[in-house]
Amino acid sequence: MKRRFAVAGVLLAVVLGCGTLPAAAAGSAPVADTLAAPDVDVTKVTAHLNELSAIAGRNGGNRRSTGQGYRDSVAYVKGRLQAAGYTVTEQPCTSGCTSGAGPNLIAEWPRGDANNVIMFGAHLDSVSAGPGMNDNGSGSAALLENALTLAQQNPSMANRVRFAWWTDEEQGLNGSDFYVRSLASAERSRIKAYYNFDMVASTNGGYFINHITSSAAAPMKAYWDSLGLQPEENTEGAGRSDDYSFEQYGIPTSGYAMGASARKTSAQAAKWGGTAGSAYDPCYHRSCDTLTNINTTGLDRASDGIAHTVWQRAVLAGTGGCDTAGVVANGGFESGTTPWAGDTGSIGAHSGQAAHTGTRFAWLAGYGSTRTESISQSVTVPAGCSRATLDYWLHIDTDESGSTPYDRFTVKAGGTTLATLSNADAGSGYVQRSVDLTAYAGQTVTLTFTGSEDSSLQTGFVLDDVSLRSG
Structure with missing residues (x-):
């Protein structure tokens, strides 16, 4: 997740993460009405993290957007997706990005209604100070394993699913901003919701959802509610991650978050465990953001919640269900006046x-x-x-x-x-x-x-x- 810059307009984004074990059961389980949604194997998610860590180790200890560590990260994710049958595109960021930044990586599952795209994204770059395992290897790895799980399950699709790994987020959301700006208005209108995952394994984290009361957030909240996690609105990450780029164009957004440098309150510690008064991620933007800086329980819960949302929005939608996300456009008035x-x-x-x-x-x-x-x-x-x-x-x-x-x-x-x-x-x-x-x-x-x-x-x-x- 990028540091807080001056951002015009409404502040709204996602910081993903998790706290130490709360009162809810440690394991994840799908909610009762979505048994078709798979249990994403967290050991496979951590295997992706291991690869990203090794890539950073071979490239000066980081995966910053302008370095070889980022390009090698793109190559790793791209290779896994292509082998699984995705249509994968590298999109060079030709304006607005830091000089020398690597490409965005876009992967689309070639099934489902192409006029109704549900999009899921995470930034793949780290800061220069460290390998970025929580920020944002965690979101990137959770997203990758969800994409591979979808391909393995190969269900009938109602809507189209598109995954994205963004470049140059740490310098100002530049990769995602370029992507959305580059789309023709007709293409933007096909994106019915965007879900962002940025830091989903914070070691002292909490369970946060962006726009928790919105229709877009409903499947994400339903899953975490089913685990008794009592999630809260994400406020720390407002305007600080890639969902903001989509929000500016009136596309409904949500996502999971577990926190960065903000401090856990006493009430949150009582609810979720962890240490009150300490940062959600004590290694935020530091060299210690390594494999030891990962909350596996939170990573598991976020990974399974993503799968739940994929199934609700793209697999089960249209099969007699009631997909209400995005039906009321710009219901929070944050994207100007359209379509009011x-x-x-x-x-x-x-x-x-x-x-x-x-x-x-x-x-x-x-x-x-x-x-x-x-x-x-x-x-x-x-x-x-x-x-x-x-x-x-x-x-x-x-x-x-x-x-x-x-x-x-x-x-x-x-x-x-x-x-x-x-x-x-x-x-x-x-x-x-x-x-x-x-x-x-x-x-x-x-x-x-x-x-x-x-x-x-x-x-x-x-x-x-x-x-x-x-x-």
Whole structure:
């Protein structure tokens, strides 16, 4: 994972890792509704780490993007993928990367709907100070063994799976940024979600998920929840890894994280074990980030959670299931205004209010005069949903008093009002609210959020993190 640079826009990314043994059972097991997802062999994941360590040892002790250690790492991963039947491409980074940086490595499994791509990535370079076994040999190795496991299992595919190993991440997310920038808009639109894995074996780590309440994160959270891990939102890694490159173009993102240089809290140590007050990874960006700096239990749990997500998003999707990830696009408003329509000036990082997550939100009404503002987008509720629920976080801020509903907030699907709230429902912070969209399964419908005020005393309706889930 790269160090924190000044990054424009919302901060959002992934730091992957794990803590010492928490109260949950040490072994990994698939959740009950995805028995088809395989148990990824962690000994094979560690074998890839051994190879990356040996490569660093032969090349000055590191695998930095501009060195032979990185190029040899690319050759190792590429060789294994080609032997397994992947379509593999080396993509030179011709702009924005550090001079002399090696290529991105892109591997696609040649089955499934090419118009619905689920993408998984990890950066393959290390810092110059050391071999980078946790940062980010762990993510790279877990991803490689998942790719090989998918090829070995060779299931029928509903969607296309694409894996990527990024160059020059440690210098500023340069490889992934180049990749996404280079795609034509039609190609970007085919990527329905991107999952990032950066540091998934931190020795004093925690269990973190990027955008934990989003639809994209749902299969990842479901797996770790099934192990009793009580994962938390990843905050330390915000804007610091390759998922940020995809987020800037409105592609839904998530991923696992276990932490870098931030310190474990007492509450986290009580929940996950480990040492409170110490860094999640005491060898972050140091020469001691070697094979002894790997939490095998966390690596195992992350590897199996990746497989669970691959199966949920690309193998089982479309087989009567309910794949809701990405159905509501840019539900956190972090990628500008697209595809929202209507009063999109309400979307932004406005002073006077705060986001639920990230930095941007939609602030409807709040003027203290007669005003109505609406935003909307068209969504298609998957046909396989036996139950579909629209979740959103709403903060109602008002100068009104009493229980009379002077100012109102409504949620509509097409012309049907599904929820109405008012100044009488105001509170001190965000509240998660939900409406049932099950009746619209298999249909495309326009969702509209509206805030309206009367002539005096403001009420602002601050909306964030809109998503669809099954259940």
